[in-house]
Amino acid sequence: SFFKTMKMAIKQKNFMLAVFSYLTFMIAFGLMSMNTVNFIDDVLQEGQHIRSIGSILMLLSSFLTIPIWARLAKRIGHSNTYVIGLASYGVSLLLNLFIVNAFQFYLTSILNGISITLFLIMLSPVLADCYDEIDVKLITTSTDNTPLKAKLVAKFLEIVGRTDIPIGIGPQENHKKARLYPWIKDYELSRYPGTVHEKGMEVLCSTIMDSPEPLTLIAIGPLGTVAGALKMNPNITENSRFVGMHGSIRIGCRGSNSPHREYNVKKNIKACREVFQAPWE
Known part of the structure; x- marks a missing residue:
């Protein structure tokens, strides 16, 4: 049943840690996205067209780096790649504090795309590694x-x-x-x-x-x-x-x-x- 499966999942510490990290990531990503409009208007004092350009750069960097991260995951493992993704996204968020012009905004958008991809493509493999429906007793x-x-x-x-x-x-x-x-x-x-x-x-x-x-x-x-x-x-x-x-x-x-x-x-x-x-x- 659903509740039985959830009970088994909650007992898996690594699984719960992965879920918690994902929720933290989504909250951080949501806050950053919601504040981008005001940031461009009030801090950079630029038009909203640079937001569209930043989004395009983020998507391009995401798609172009997928093969690289997939190859890295095969070499160092899913969990290590997942941690690198979280850490790199944290760094890219901190860099947003120092943006003062459009060029820096574009650069951080590219870094955000790279780190977001690294995190998201590893989510399913990591969750699969952390949780198994087989409950080993002995x-x-x-x-x-x-x-x-x-x-x-x-x-x-x-x-x-x-x-x-x-x-x-x-x-x-x-x-x-x-x-x-x-x-x-x-x-x-x-x-x-x-x-x-x-x-x-x-x-x-x-x-x-x-x-x-x-x-x-x-x-x-x-x-x-x-x-x-x-x-x-x-x-x-x-x-x-x-x-x-x-x-x-x-x-x-x-x-x-x-x-x-x-x-x-x-x-x-x-x-x-x-x-x-x-x-x-």
Whole structure:
């Protein structure tokens, strides 16, 4: 429902920050636009034709710089580009305080157009990045060195600002170092601001069973932890549906005509069979 979606959105701090910045921008832009007529008459003492010229220059600078900002966003990210847009618009607003002639008015109009475009074209991508209709309740690790994988998850969540998501450590099978070990070797799991559960299977069961509505269990790796949770509490299938990334049925990887058992299946076939045979929705 609408109210349920709004409740989820309000909980997203980054989403609310983006909305607040947009409202602030619109207020500032509206105030500037409303005062332009009086500014030209009383301060510059010029005809209103320079307002039309300024608007044309602002529109031209906006359209001409769209490809530049789109390319910049791909290089440095949506949020960084969004911040640059806000900062540059703030600077262009301050420059309006020092306008004393038509030439300076034209120049600030061009700067306004550049910064406004930078801000507006990033609004939708930033809002999409900040808010997702998927409300993540828990992330568990599975297969091989699960404590090390928990470090990977923790560092990633800390970087993206989602330390509200708890982490559950699945059963450890060995002490192998993952491919991304150099990136996490200096990261201590104890520094994670959120919650880390040592018994991942137990917390997975409790998260599902304690939920007032059915949850979706999404598995993007081998199914050792999920299979273990099923053995611990088979009733979790009654309050959840399972979605897994485990090979193909009708078509193979990279367009092959024959189906594939990809890594997530081959790594733990027994666990995969147990999970697939469970009475999920």
